[in-house]
Amino acid sequence: MSLLSLQQHPDADPIKGKQVVDYFGEPMRKQNPICHVEHWTPPVAGCVKLNVDGSFQPTDGTAGAGMILRDHLGAVMLAAIRGLGNCADALEAELAAIHEGITLSLNWTELDILVETDSADAVQLISAAGKDRSAHTHNVMEIRSILSQERRIQIMKIKRNVNVASHTLAHMGRTQQRTACWLRSPPDEIASIVAADCNYIS
Incomplete structure (x- = not known):
């Protein structure tokens, strides 16, 4: 010894x-007795938060998008899935999820929107200055056009472990290959995740 x-x-x-x-x-x-747990956090009052994610399976080319919109109390305003056809890669699925999520949210709220995605590449393409010359130019320019509207829409990158609800929805969209939207009451697969997220709201 x-x-x-x-x-x-x-x-x-x-x-x-x-x-x-x-x-x-x-x-x-x-050991530090204080454990810092990373988790989903609600937006400030007067703002809503949209979490989005894309899912892509390179072996068979299937893709899907998932999105969930919540208020400052963590209450679900809408949750949606979409099967995506003809996606070239994971980044295209991520951009499609961002575009679809923002478009849906604009129809259901007049509040400022904070968009969260775990795709750093998507955020970089959308936020970059000048004309986009990537393979995803069309999707990027459409999203930039929406973001340039008068209403304030902010997009930011987060870690995947705080984006579980939209990640699960995206997986559903890819595997089920269908489009569905739930208002105020998310599907059972998401309800438990939302409940766990709200445990941290004081």
Whole structure:
């Protein structure tokens, strides 16, 4: 045990022997009692949040989009899925989800919209200055046109683990290959996710 302790803690005092030894070869570090959990957060009052995601399966080319719109209390205003045909890649599915989600949301709310996606590439294309010359020019320019309207619409990149509801919806859209929209009452597959998200709302 002394040799293992010296290997893991070369600067420690071997006589006092106050270092904790891990027999798997790593020093045991003091654990922080505060656990920072990343989770979905509601928008501020007077604003709504739209979470979107695209799903693409390269083996068979199937794709789908999922979107969910919630208010500052976490209540679902709408949830939707869409099967996408002729998608070239995952980025195209992501852009389609953003476009579809914003278009739907504009029909159901007059409040400012915060759009969240876990696709950094999509956000980069949409936010870049100048004319887009990528393979997704048409989709990008359509989204930019919507964002240029008078109503404030902000789009930002988030981590996937806080985008679970729209990710699940996108998977449904891809596997079921259908289009559906639920107003105020999301499908059972999403209800439990929404409930878990709302547990963090104080």
